[in-house]
Amino acid sequence: MSPKLPGNQRQVLLRRYPEGVPETTDFELAEGPVPQPANGEFLSRTLYLSLDPYLRGVISGRHLYAEQVRPGGVMPGRTVAQVVESRHPDFAPGDIAVCSNGWQEYGLSAGAIDLRKLDPEAAPVSTGIGILGMPGLTAWAGLLHLGEPMPGETVLVSAACGPVGSMVGQLARIAGCQAVGIAGGAEKCSIVKDEFGFAECVDYKTGDLGEKLKAACPGGIDVYFDNVGGEVLAAAMANLAQGARVVLCGMMSGYNNAGPPPPGPSLIPLIMARAILRGLVVYDHEDKQKDFLRACTRWLQEGRIRYREDIAHGIDKAPEAFCRLMRGKNVGKALVRFA
Amino acid sequence: MSPKLPGNQRQVLLRRYPEGVPETTDFELAEGPVPQPANGEFLSRTLYLSLDPYLRGVISGRHLYAEQVRPGGVMPGRTVAQVVESRHPDFAPGDIAVCSNGWQEYGLSAGAIDLRKLDPEAAPVSTGIGILGMPGLTAWAGLLHLGEPMPGETVLVSAACGPVGSMVGQLARIAGCQAVGIAGGAEKCSIVKDEFGFAECVDYKTGDLGEKLKAACPGGIDVYFDNVGGEVLAAAMANLAQGARVVLCGMMSGYNNAGPPPPGPSLIPLIMARAILRGLVVYDHEDKQKDFLRACTRWLQEGRIRYREDIAHGIDKAPEAFCRLMRGKNVGKALVRFA
Numbered sequence: 049m050s051p052k053l054p055g056n057q058r059q060v061l062l063r064r065y066p067e068g069v070p071e072t073t074d075f076e077l078a079e080g081p082v083p084q085p086a087n088g089e090f091l092s093r094t095l096y097l098s099l100d101p102y103l104r105g106v107i108s109g110r111h112l113y114a115e116q117v118r119p120g121g122v123m124p125g126r127t128v129a130q131v132v133e134s135r136h137p138d139f140a141p142g143d144i145a146v147c148s149n150g151w152q153e154y155g156l157s158a159g160a161i162d163l164r165k166l167d168p169e170a171a172p173v174s175t176g177i178g179i180l181g182m183p184g185l186t187a188w189a190g191l192l193h194l195g196e197p198m199p200g201e202t203v204l205v206s207a208a209c210g211p212v213g214s215m216v217g218q219l220a221r222i223a224g225c226q227a228v229g230i231a232g233g234a235e236k237c238s239i240v241k242d243e244f245g246f247a248e249c250v251d252y253k254t255g256d257l258g259e260k261l262k263a264a265c266p267g268g269i270d271v272y273f274d275n276v277g278g279e280v281l282a283a284a285m286a287n288l289a290q291g292a293r294v295v296l297c298g299m300m301s302g303y304n305n306a307g308p309p310p311p312g313p314s315l316i317p318l319i320m321a322r323a324i325l326r327g328l329v330v331y332d333h334e335d336k337q338k339d340f341l342r343a344c345t346r347w348l349q350e351g352r353i354r355y356r357e358d359i360a361h362g363i364d365k366a367p368e369a370f371c372r373l374m375r376g377k378n379v380g381k382a383l384v385r386f387a
Numbered sequence: 388m389s390p391k392l393p394g395n396q397r398q399v400l401l402r403r404y405p406e407g408v409p410e411t412t413d414f415e416l417a418e419g420p421v422p423q424p425a426n427g428e429f430l431s432r433t434l435y436l437s438l439d440p441y442l443r444g445v446i447s448g449r450h451l452y453a454e455q456v457r458p459g460g461v462m463p464g465r466t467v468a469q470v471v472e473s474r475h476p477d478f479a480p481g482d483i484a485v486c487s488n489g490w491q492e493y494g495l496s497a498g499a500i501d502l503r504k505l506d507p508e509a510a511p512v513s514t515g516i517g518i519l520g521m522p523g524l525t526a527w528a529g530l531l532h533l534g535e536p537m538p539g540e541t542v543l544v545s546a547a548c549g550p551v552g553s554m555v556g557q558l559a560r561i562a563g564c565q566a567v568g569i570a571g572g573a574e575k576c577s578i579v580k581d582e583f584g585f586a587e588c589v590d591y592k593t594g595d596l597g598e599k600l601k602a603a604c605p606g607g608i609d610v611y612f613d614n615v616g617g618e619v620l621a622a623a624m625a626n627l628a629q630g631a632r633v634v635l636c637g638m639m640s641g642y643n644n645a646g647p648p649p650p651g652p653s654l655i656p657l658i659m660a661r662a663i664l665r666g667l668v669v670y671d672h673e674d675k676q677k678d679f680l681r682a683c684t685r686w687l688q689e690g691r692i693r694y695r696e697d698i699a700h701g702i703d704k705a706p707e708a709f710c711r712l713m714r715g716k717n718v719g720k721a722l723v724r725f726a
Contacts, residue, residue: 277654281654282650296654296657296658297658308653309653309655310653311621311650311651311652311653312650312651312652312653312654313650313651314647314648314649314650314651315616315620315635315651315664315666316648318635318664318665318666319635319666319667319668320666320668321666322665322666322668322671323665323666324663324664324665325654325657325663325664325665326657326661326662326663326664327654327657327658327659327660327661327662328658328661329658329659329661332661
């Protein structure tokens with residue numbers, strides 16, 4: 049073991065199950081040992097931690113795959129990390145990788161699943177958990193493979209200022225579509241239009257959303273990429289064009305709720321529009337990663353797609369940053385940059 | 388004009404807009420003139436009147452295409468009728484046709500849209516508005532074209548004893564699937580199994596529907612053909628197999644409601660199952676009619692598909708029969724046989 053490595057590290061544990069929107073007091077900072085890699089594993093030092101709404105579901109035991117975190121357990125999460133010690137054949141000290149260290153300074157990785165080596169020359173490494181990571185792949189697969197947009201069509205996406213939504217609109221624009229966003233507040237709407245190049249962005253916090261969508265999408269919505277569910281989804285479904293495709297990616301509006309999921313929108317507009325509604329689970333689309341990375345890395349280098357990060361500094365800021373995210377206060381991809 | 392023809396005829400008018408479930412007092416019997424065909428039209432005498440849940444939407448002005456009926460207006464409806472006088476090039480007196488005379492003894496038809504000549508040798512003419520009519524085509528297009536069932540899969544259909552549902556299950560069986568029905572009450576469930584040959588039928592009126600569906604579809608539901616919406620739809624969506632297809636055909640549970648449509652089921656199970664949900668509008672599928680009729684007329688002649696009719700006798704019984712239908716009291720295709 050390298051002499052530089054400390055014996056202990058800082059971690060963030062779940063202290064108790066949050067009720068509703070998480071509070072910083074639901075988490076606690078702790079110290080734990082730095083583990084040693086076994087054969088086939090590597091140890092890496094966390095550079096960036098990704099904060100994502102799906103973690104709220106993991107805490108509640110509602111995530112499709114991930115095991116529920118129990119109080120006293122280390123919070124899980126995707127990370128960009130630098131290999132410090134390796135007994136893994138494909139990773140050497142100094143390599144930078146996307147892995148799942150969770151909310152701690154060091155973590156072990158094994159096998160090939162979920163691991164991806166990053167080329168710091170190709171793009172800033174933080175994009176490996178952002179626009180060139182799972183959020184980007186979510187947008188790619190959901191828009192292009194499930195939404196099947198045709199040039200000239202109108203693509204609407206909610207949470208348009210977030211890492212998935214902003215990518216959906218930019219991909220829609222590249223695919224020859226009219227990109228319309230929904231976001232909360234004037235600041236986010238400006239960013240969606242000015243930075244991400246959407247044709248239009250509707251603020252769901254003021255006025256009648258249905259009427260505003262009708263005005264922003266006069267020919268109807270051909271593809272609606274939904275990140276929020278609830279009333280925003282209902283308003284979008286009332287404005288579908290004939291033959292529309294609705295891609296359900298997330299249900300942010302319900303993540304903080306306890307109890308059984310609330311009802312969804314009336315499906316009668318879906319029948320009237322002869323629309324198709326499909327659920328998206330990004331883990332099903334790993335086979336598209338190579339195509340996605342090839343295209344999007346180049347577009348990023350060329351400046352055809354942009355991203356925005358909302359970075360907290362230091363592991364001790366992770367709980368606060370996560371709580372802000374779950375209140376929709378972040379602007380751009382929520383990350384924690386470790387010291 | 389033929390001397391046999393009376394100058395007046397009986398009609399059923401809408402007397403007032405029903406509140407909730409229609410009552411017979413919402414309709415009234417009246418007398419009106421027998422019209423004379425203009426050039427390109429024919430006059431026909433109604434033999435059978437089709438009663439369908441969509442008529443409730445026509446009364447409320449909620450139907451996709453049909454113009455709202457106003458109080459004092461003749462109730463509309465599909466009919467099987469015999470031509471008595473013709474100035475139409477393709478129809479001669481004595482011909483039997485599917486047309487839209489509505490709730491009256493005689494009506495005029497023009498043009499080719501919505502008209503189909505029936506061969507009384509091929510099948511009983513009442514099937515022209517039943518299993519070989521719009522309900523049959525609805526089942527055909529919705530199951531085979533939108534549901535895309537694969538042999539070995541489990542197909543679930545609600546209102547399984549009705550004209551659409553019973554056909555969906557029989558087509559599913561012919562397509563090599565396991566057909567499971569949902570119906571209300573032991574009598575209907577027996578008919579669904581014994582007469583229509585479904586593998587299983589679940590009574591939604593007793594016990595926990597979700598649990599019963601889980602037991603009846605242990606591998607999950609691959610195709611769900613929904614005729615009712617509401618809680619039945621929610622229970623089915625909680626039991627979808629991975630990659631399921633949900634076809635929304637009707638929303639019987641909401642047809643009698645005033646006001647805006649009630650919310651639909653939570654869509655989270657749809658995401659979890661990576662399912663596709665599609666709305667069916669039968670008018671989009673007229674191009675499939677020839678294939679549908681060729682196959683189903685033969686299967687009917689061979690006894691591979693069956694149907695059941697719930698026949699009221701006499702035009703004066705039409706309101707009562709329609710109200711029974713809207714209470715779900717009919718067993719089989721609701722028809723009125725005219726004297």
